Amino acid sequence: MTGIVATISSGKGGVGKSTTTANLGIALASLGKKVVCIDSDIGLRNLDVVLGLENRIVYDLVDVIEGRCRLQQAMIRDKRQPELSLIPAAQTRDKSAVSPADMIRICDQLKEEMDWILIDSPAGIERGFRNALAPADLILVVTNPEVSAVRDADRVIGLVESEQKGPAKLIINRLNSALVKRGDMLNAEDVQDLLAIELIGIVPEDELVLISTNRGQPVVLDQKSDAGLAFMNIARRLNGEEVPFMRLDGKKDLFSSITNLLRFGGK
């Protein structure tokens, strides 16, 4: 089996990288794929919290790199989705504990048994970002429809291109259709026009995301959430399915109502 390494990055902090990683991880696993999420934000780990796996950490990424445990021992299996596991970041170290070569080595090993390796990149464009970028086959650039986030995303895409990595695909997170309608928020076309890369998903603003994140229950598990459905659609697009984009004007079309019913296969 040859897995795909997808790095989730943004440049700017707080746009929803960890939320996206957690939700795509669960969504891909629910589609029957073997998935591992790697938190590469050494020193500021939080993917474990978002996934609700915080109190099961024994070993972390740095332990694997420094040979204190085997790779398998650091992989925490998610009880809700047995196909999903997490390799947490070390909290007591910093970015210099990991090198791009370490990341490539670990991902090469994981590729043999996994379908997807999702790397949650830290904010910024320094060492941590380079570590996350090094093994990537695909870069998912997460941005919000606001000028500062879009500019940082543009910088990240420029760096991805100059490292000849990619392709880079765009996820627009926290789009508020009411604000867009009033002309108070950039719309998806504005963002895509500037960044000029393929759009793979638009996630609407949804307060259920915040609630679920605090509970460690990613929103994709909540069948009532529009954001959850949007993440599920991105996961299906990553798997090569053609999924039309959701209507974001508040009205649900027939298609999304049906997929909403069917998406966990009646689970």
Next chain:
Amino acid sequence: MDIKTESKIRIKGYQDGLIITSNHQEWKDCQEEIISQICEKENFFRGGKITLDLGNLTVHAAEMGSMRDKLSDKGVTLWSVISNSPTTIKTAQMLGLDTPIYPGKSNLRDRQPSVSAIGDSALLIQRTLRSGISIQSEDSIIVLGDVNPGAELLSGKSILVWGRLRGAVQAGLSGETESVICAMVFTPTLLRIGEAVADIPAKMKKSKPYKAMLKDGVIHFEPWD
């Protein structure tokens, strides 16, 4: 003047500055040796303009950018790059460095400047410039692509953007008052020609091509058609 060391780099003076030729296989070693050479003879190098001849080495933007920064900390300007690797050439162009064609090992002095239709040479960039990219040239700059917010162009002469101009542009930095700035969509975050800074009128239609030029020290705009 010829400074020979037993190392893998050779430093040679020519009329416009210094050429450093590297036979390293690894960029890291190459960079380390050049920097240590410069640290050793700081007074000799200070204020110098350097051409790097990197042979077959492949160098990416971040690496070359950090080299340029380290050199500039030492008061040395990285001015141009000669390479057999298309990636390295692309990298250098992206950083706004000159990339002279250097067939065989002939003298750099024999090189003829490229000549455009209006008699000036220009730097041609055939890609979109994203945030964080800075292009600097003593000649005019022509971009076939967009200039995104957060990118900057600094030119001694004119700037022409065959695309959307949304970044920062400064033209006429060599004091040329004839310099112009043209773009298909004209919404720069900053626009300067020579000493003058433009006040971009809000009423200028974003979707129309414009041309900016100096008239009596003030920047004027006119539709570019």
